[in-house]
Amino acid sequence: MADAIFRLDRIGVDYPTPAGTVTGLHDVSIDVPRTGITVFAGPSGSGKSTLLRVLGLFERPARGVLWFDGVDTGALRHSGRRALRREHLGLVFQNPAENLLDYLNVGDNLRAAAQSARRSCAPEEILARLGLGGTGDWHVSALSGGQQQRLAFGCAMARGSSVILADEPTSQLDEASADLVLDTLRSLAGQEFAVLVASHDDRLIDLGTRVARLRDGRLEGVEQR
Template structure:
C-alpha cells in the first residue's frame, strides 16, 4: 500500500518558562494513502502534537516529514499553508469549533469549498452523510454527532486528500459518537486517508494501522 506521509526521526520541542519540553521525539512512521490510521495513547503522550505535525501546522525541530514525496519540513510557511488548503481537512474535538455558527448547514459546506477554491454540491454531501434535508437548518439545530458529521462533510466539500481528526468522539455521548464512527466507516469505503487521535477503543478498532505513543515516543505500530 502506498504511503501518503513518511516520517523519519521526527521531534518537536516547546520552549516554556521552565525550559525546553519535548512534545515528540524520534518518531519514524509511514501513513498509508487510504484507510484509518489511529494515533493512540494517554493524555500527554504526544499524539496531538504528532497530528499537528501531520497537519502541517507544526514544523519538526528535527527529522524529516514527507507528504506525497515532498519534504514539507524544508518548506516555507506559505508553501505548507498552500498544501494544507489543497489537501488537508482538520476536525477538532469540540463540534462547534469546526463550524461557522452564523451560517446554515449548507452554507458551511459552501464556505469550506470556497476556502479551498473549489465548488461543492451541498445536497449531495448531506445525502452521503445521512443529513438529508438539513441544508437550511441552523447549526444549533443539529445534535453534537450531527455537527461532527457535518465537520467531516466540510472536509469533503474542500476535496481534501487527507482528513485529520483530533479526538473526534471525546466530547460526544455514545449515540452521537456512533454517528462519527459511521462517518469514518463511510470515508474508509471511499478510499480516503483518515488520521485520528483517540483513546476511544471503539474508534481504535477501526484503525487499519494503530500507532501507540507514550511520553512522546512511538511505542508500537500494528
C-alpha cells in the same frame, strides 16, 4: 511503504517551559498509508495530538524530515505549507462548534468550505452521503453534536481534502452522538481518503486499519489490521 501519503523520519518536537525544554515527540519514524484509518492512540500527554499538528502542517518539527506525497515539507515556506493544507488537508477539532460557522446554515457551511479551497460543491450530495439529507437549510445549532461532527467531516470533503485529520473527535460527545461519528469514519474508510485520528476512545481505536501507539512522546509500535 510505496503507497504512503506521509513519511516521517525521526521527527522531534520541543517546547520551551520555565523549567527548561520539554520534548513532545522523540524521533518518531512512521509511514502513513494514503487510504484507510490510521489511529494514533495513547493516554493524555502521549504526544498523539502533537503528532497530528505536525502532520496537519500547523507545527514545524525541531528535528527530522516530514514528507507529504513525496514533498519535503521542511523545505517549504509558510505560503507553500498553507497551500498544501488548503488543497489537501482537512482538520476536525474535538469541539464540534469549533469546526463550523454558526452564522451560516448547514449547506452554506459546505459551500464556504469548498470556496476556501477554490472549489464548488453540491451540498445535498455530500449531506446524503453523511446521512444528513434534507438538513441543508437548517441552522447549525439544530444539529446534535454528532451531526455537527458529521458535517465537519463533510466540510473536509467539500474542500476536496485527500487527507482528513481528526483530533479526539468523539471526546466531547455522548454515546449516541459518538456513534454517528463512528459511522461516518466507517464510511470514509471505504472511500479514497486517508483518515488520521488521534484518540484514546477504544471504539474508535477498534476502527483503525492501522494503529500507532504512543507513550511519553515515543512511538511504541504499529499494528496493521
